[in-house]
Amino acid sequence: xxxxxxxxxxxxxxxxxxxxxxxxxxxxxxxxxxxxxxxxxxxxxxxxxxxxxxxxxxxxxxxxxxxxxxxxxxxxxxxxxxxxxxxxxxxxxxxxxxxxxxxxxxxxxxxxxxxxxxxxxxxxxxxxxxxxxxxxxxxxxxxxxxxxxxxxxxxxxxxxxxxxxxxxxxxxxxxxxxxxxxxxxxxxxxxxxxxxxxxxxxxxxxxxxxxxxxxxxxxxxxxxxxxxxxxxxxxxxxxxxxxxxxxxxxxxxxxxxxxxxxxxxxxxxxxxxxxxxxxxxxxxxxxxxx
Amino acid sequence: xxxxxxxxxxxxxxxxxxxxxxxxxxxxxxxxxxxxxxxxxxxxxxxxxxxxxxxxxxxxxxxxxxxxxxxxxxxxxxxxxxxxxxxxxxxxxxxxxxxxxxxxxxxxxxxxxxxxxxxxxxxxxxxxxxxxxxxxxxxxxxxxxxxxxxxxxxxxxxxxxxxxxxxxxxxxxxxxxxxxxxxxxxxxxxxxxxxxxxxxxxxxxxxxxxxxxxxxxxxxxxxxxxxxxxxxxxxxxxxxxxxxxxxxxxxxxxxxxxxxxxxxxxxxxxxxxxxxxxxxxxxxxxxxxx
DNA sequence: GCGGGCTGTGAAGATCCTGTGACGATTTCT
DNA sequence: AGAAATCGTCACAGGATCTTCACAGCCCGC
Numbered sequence: 001x002x003x004x005x006x007x008x009x010x011x012x013x014x015x016x017x018x019x020x021x022x023x024x025x026x027x028x029x030x031x032x033x034x035x036x037x038x039x040x041x042x043x044x045x046x047x048x049x050x051x052x053x054x055x056x057x058x059x060x061x062x063x064x065x066x067x068x069x070x071x072x073x074x075x076x077x078x079x080x081x082x083x084x085x086x087x088x089x090x091x092x093x094x095x096x097x098x099x100x101x102x103x104x105x106x107x108x109x110x111x112x113x114x115x116x117x118x119x120x121x122x123x124x125x126x127x128x129x130x131x132x133x134x135x136x137x138x139x140x141x142x143x144x145x146x147x148x149x150x151x152x153x154x155x156x157x158x159x160x161x162x163x164x165x166x167x168x169x170x171x172x173x174x175x176x177x178x179x180x181x182x183x184x185x186x187x188x189x190x191x192x193x194x195x196x197x198x199x200x201x202x203x204x205x206x207x208x209x210x211x212x213x214x215x216x217x218x219x220x221x222x223x224x225x226x227x228x229x230x231x232x233x234x235x236x237x238x239x240x241x242x243x244x245x246x247x248x249x250x251x252x253x254x255x256x257x258x259x260x261x262x263x264x265x266x267x268x269x270x271x272x273x274x275x276x277x278x279x280x281x282x283x284x285x286x287x288x289x290x
Numbered sequence: 291x292x293x294x295x296x297x298x299x300x301x302x303x304x305x306x307x308x309x310x311x312x313x314x315x316x317x318x319x320x321x322x323x324x325x326x327x328x329x330x331x332x333x334x335x336x337x338x339x340x341x342x343x344x345x346x347x348x349x350x351x352x353x354x355x356x357x358x359x360x361x362x363x364x365x366x367x368x369x370x371x372x373x374x375x376x377x378x379x380x381x382x383x384x385x386x387x388x389x390x391x392x393x394x395x396x397x398x399x400x401x402x403x404x405x406x407x408x409x410x411x412x413x414x415x416x417x418x419x420x421x422x423x424x425x426x427x428x429x430x431x432x433x434x435x436x437x438x439x440x441x442x443x444x445x446x447x448x449x450x451x452x453x454x455x456x457x458x459x460x461x462x463x464x465x466x467x468x469x470x471x472x473x474x475x476x477x478x479x480x481x482x483x484x485x486x487x488x489x490x491x492x493x494x495x496x497x498x499x500x501x502x503x504x505x506x507x508x509x510x511x512x513x514x515x516x517x518x519x520x521x522x523x524x525x526x527x528x529x530x531x532x533x534x535x536x537x538x539x540x541x542x543x544x545x546x547x548x549x550x551x552x553x554x555x556x557x558x559x560x561x562x563x564x565x566x567x568x569x570x571x572x573x574x575x576x577x578x579x580x
Numbered sequence: 581g582c583g584g585g586c587t588g589t590g591a592a593g594a595t596c597c598t599g600t601g602a603c604g605a606t607t608t609c610t
Numbered sequence: 611a612g613a614a615a616t617c618g619t620c621a622c623a624g625g626a627t628c629t630t631c632a633c634a635g636c637c638c639g640c
Contacts, residue, residue, distance in 0.1 A: 105415040112421040131402040241467035
């Protein structure tokens with residue numbers, strides 16, 4: 001049951017540009033009739049989907065890179081709440097639709113509070129399930145469609161989302177996918193400091209565990225390539241204890257300030273200078289178990 | 291009924307780091323009992339909210355700058371669908387929860403497809419409505435384009451939480467994480483005196499043990515950096531036996547006061563100085579209290 | 581005016597954080 | 611299948627930051 005979906009994972013849930021990726025959803029249920037009807041419907045919609053019958057460990061779900069998950073809590077047994085909480089914590093971007101038998105208000109509230117996005121009571125019409133999943137997924141996605149393909153410039157580098165590549169004077173930096181996603185994300189937030197956790201969750205799609213150094217490592221790789229291609233600029237700035245900030249900063253300015261070349265009367269425009277500068281949860285409801 | 295909500299959201303109760311803006315929701319319904327219970331609940335949660343009884347034109351809703359809207363389609367009559375569609379089109383970021391009487395699957399599907407985020411069938415428990423609204427709002431758009439954090443100014447310094455840094459005329463103070471958190475906290479409580487214990491517990495997250503001097507040390511570091519970058523101002527004021535207060539105070543004023551009487555050879559002993567300072571402080575306290 | 585407690589200050593040591601190179605696992609390409 | 615490219619994890623080293631400590635100066639009540 002840990003088998004992972006083999007299809008390419010290009011459906012990277014939250015790439016900064018958010019490709020118009022295929023929807024991928026999973027249904028965790030045992031009600032064969034329900035599953036059958038729903039599957040058929042999903043097929044017709046062309047949504048990539050899979051059915052899970054056993055209580056998949058929350059971690060395994062993470063590996064599936066889903067857009068949404070429809071789950072009958074009954075399948076999970078007594079640890080349903082714990083499972084739900086863990087899953088929601090790990091994948092804040094995953095759409096979770098609980099579709100289960102009769103429940104109390106308190107149960108529904110609890111589920112929603114834990115992070116579920118919707119709660120449908122069986123018996124229900126598959127069409128409604130679909131509609132609710134769609135609704136959940138719709139809200140999950142950023143509208144900033146791929147269309148805005150205007151290249152971003154910063155210092156010497158040009159970031160072209162349409163090419164998934166960054167360039168310095170038409171020379172590609174040969175960024176890998178992750179590297180590109182990273183620079184795109186950073187550049188999109190130019191000026192602002194992005195915390196590691198945010199970078200991680202937006203690039204990897206799930207929440208970062210303490211001690212993970214992936215972000216740092218990719219920042220380093222990115223810095224190397226940037227440095228090699230555009231040595232007179234610094235782009236990624238470290239904010240100790242917080243994260244990183246993207247801003248093109250020329251290194252030339254300073255050296256010029258220091259050694260005033262009397263022999264060569266160069267008129268330095270103020271561009272560089274200014275460039276530098278610009279650069280409760282109330283628990284009144286009883287939480288009874290299912 | 292187009293009156294806009296006047297209360298500002300700046301009452302960000304969140305700690306120094308969090309920019310959790312106030313939730314603002316509206317309820318469009320006529321069921322007085324339902325409304326009453328729901329309102330009471332919303333009050334207790336501290337959510338800014340308002341009740342609408344008549345079919346507000348979609349455009350008017352736009353002006354309300356809501357986070358979410360709970361609506362009974364029955365109030366809207368025959369043009370409910372059209373209204374819903376228009377609203378969803380105009381405000382894709384607005385959370386819309388339909389809460390209405392018995393309906394068919396087809397109706398629910400239609401509503402959700404048009405852009406509603408959830409659909410609750412009356413009669414329902416207000417707690418569930420709240421939970422679902424929360425769920426919808428939680429999933430609201432991510433901070434890719436959010437520039438909502440407006441910089442705070444005090445004297446010469448500008449505190450930008452998006453950069454985790456304070457500036458004086460575009461020159462960074464190079465505050466460390468803790469230092470920044472401290473100045474942010476102090477500035478947010480401008481005018482008020484914050485006790486050490488409170489500062490400590492809000493910055494460190496746990497209660498301060500007696501004798502801990504961490505707060506003092508950081509106040510000192512902060513003062514040093516502020517002093518160096520903005521010498522003509524005093525920002526952090528000590529309140530003996532209590533804690534600290536943040537308030538930009540120009541030092542120029544005093545020098546003017548001092549040089550007024552050249553004829554009378556007054557010996558300025560320390561008493562007078564403190565006297566002066568005290569009155570000024572008092573004056574400021576009063577004004578701040580307003 | 582005196583004394584005790586509170587605050588300012590400087591520095592040293594403990595801690596935590598980031599940069600870096602390398603390695604094994606996995607995926608993709610040939 | 612074999613090779614190449616990518617990815618994610620580790621351990622280590624160098625720094626930056628935080629905490630603690632001792633001492634000096636200041637404030638307030640007596």
